[in-house]
Each structure stands twice: as C-alpha cells, then as structure tokens.
C-alpha cells in the first residue's frame with residue numbers, strides 16, 4: 001500500500017485480535033508502529049516497533065504514548081484505535097458500573113485517543129497535503145441494533161458519529177478520520193462472548209447472517225485499517241465502512257435457498 005513505509009502509526013489494543021493483526025500488517029508494509037495495550041504488546045518487530053503499556057481511558061497516559069511515539073519516530077501520521085471491550089445486556093439487568101465501563105472504554109476512550117492524536121497532528125506540517133489519518137473501530141453493532149447489545153451498541157453508534165464529526169472538523173487541516181464497522185470477527189473478544197453458556201445456537205445464527213456464510217478473520221480488518229492509513233485512501237474521510245461479509249447488506253430470510261442458490 002502506498003506511502004506506509006514512510007508513515008508512523010499508533011495502534012491501540014495491539015496485544016490481541018484486530019489490533020495485533022493491524023500492527024503486524026503495518027509492520028509488514030514498512031510502517032513504524034507504536035503498539036499499545038494495557039500490558040505492552042509482545043510482537044515481533046525491529047527498531048520500527050515500540051511497545052508501550054497504557055490505559056486508553058487515561059488522558060495523561062495517552063498523552064505520554066503520543067509523546068513517546070513522536071520522540072521515537074519523529075512524527076505521528078496515523079492512529080488505529082482498536083482497544084475496546086464487549087459488554088452490555090438488556091437494560092433492566094444492566095447496572096450503572098457496567099454501562100459506565102463499556103461507554104467509558106469504547107466511546108470516551110475513542111474521544112481521549114482521538115483528541116491526543118489530533119492535537120499532535122495539528123502541530124505538524126502536512127506531507128502531500130495530509131497531516132494524519134485516524135481509524136476508529138466501531139462495529140456493525142454501531143450501525144444497527146442487536147438483541148441485548150444496549151451499552152455496546154450505544155458506544156459503537158457513538159463512535160460512528162464521533163468519527164464523522166472529527167472528519168468534518170479537521171478535514172480542512174488535512175486530517176482524515178474513518179470508522180471500520182466489522183462484522184463478527186474471530187478474536188479473543190468474540191471467543192469470550194460465544195463461550196458463554198447456551199450461545200452455540202446464537203453463534204451459528206450470527207455466522208449465517210453474514211452473506212458469505214462465515215465469520216471474519218482479524219487480518220481482514222487489518223487490511224482495511226492499513227488501507228485507510230495509507231496514501232491509497234487519500235480521498236476517504238468521514239466514512240463508516242462495514243467490513244462484514246455482507247451482514248448489513250440486508251436480510252435473506254431463506255429466499256436464496258428457495259431459488260436454489
């Protein structure tokens with residue numbers, strides 16, 4: 001992908017799943033990567049990899065991550081913010097602490113990370129008209145409702161609109177901001193959700209909702225994240241891009257089978 005070998009990128013949630021796959025893909029494309037998670041991610045990398053421990057809800061810690069990335073690599077061209085948590089439940093069963101945890105990490109955390117990154121990007125001179133590119137991780141569950149989703153869907157719906165607003169506010173300054181809305185992706189997060197008692201049938205049903213009739217791999221999200229950071233995506237901003245095997249394309253209701261497809 002164009003330009004990645006000259007770009008320096010922070011990847012959050014880089015110890016697991018989508019974040020880890022994205023850090024690996026960016027390193028393979030020649031980017032310099034600051035990989036961040038609650039414990040410093042253990043990834044294979046050379047002097048283009050900086051691993052740091054930080055809680056992304058802690059504004060001071062996030063500011064220190066941005067400062068360390070810039071000190072090490074000289075600039076901040078991109079952020080892929082993949083740190084996040086599952087959670088929620090029907091609201092009459094949801095206590096205040098769980099609501100606050102999910103909204104705090106997924107939505108407020110995205111605000112905290114974007115604010116720190118944008119403050120730095122505004123200080124640096126544009127290269128080829130661009131000061132930086134930020135990629136948020138929303139979800140198909142930020143585009144439509146899911147049974148029992150509540151706090152999670154509210155957090156991801158918030159991420160979608162926060163992303164669009166950031167794109168509006170900072171486009172003039174050469175900062176692009178886009179959200180990826182993955183379908184169900186096989187990561188430790190999803191294994192945790194599908195591992196709960198009685199979820200086998202639900203897992204099969206959710207898998208079937210993807211029109212490709214399978215769940216996604218973290219590398220399939222990483223590919224789109226790397227594209228969005230790269231110069232190939234120079235005219236893409238303010239988008240919430242489903243990468244979902246057709247999950248949100250529409251309902252099937254078994255009609256394709258009736259048609260012999």
Ligand SMILES: NC(=O)c1ccc[n+]([C@@H]2O[C@H](COP(=O)([O-])OP(=O)(O)OC[C@H]3O[C@@H](n4cnc5c(N)ncnc54)[C@H](O)[C@@H]3O)[C@@H](O)[C@H]2O)c1
Nearest residue numbers: 013016017018038055056083084137139182184185187189
């Ligand atoms: N897996 C899916 O099906 C799926 C679908 C749609 C969206 N997403 C979103 O993609 C993102 C990545 O999900 P994943 O499936 O790779 O999950 P994951 O659990 O495999 O990885 C998430 C990482 O985020 C880190 N993290 C959590 N809270 C943090 C905090 N406060 N500070 C720093 N790091 C923190 C965790 O330690 C973990 O390593 C999340 O935002 C998730 O909501 C996932």
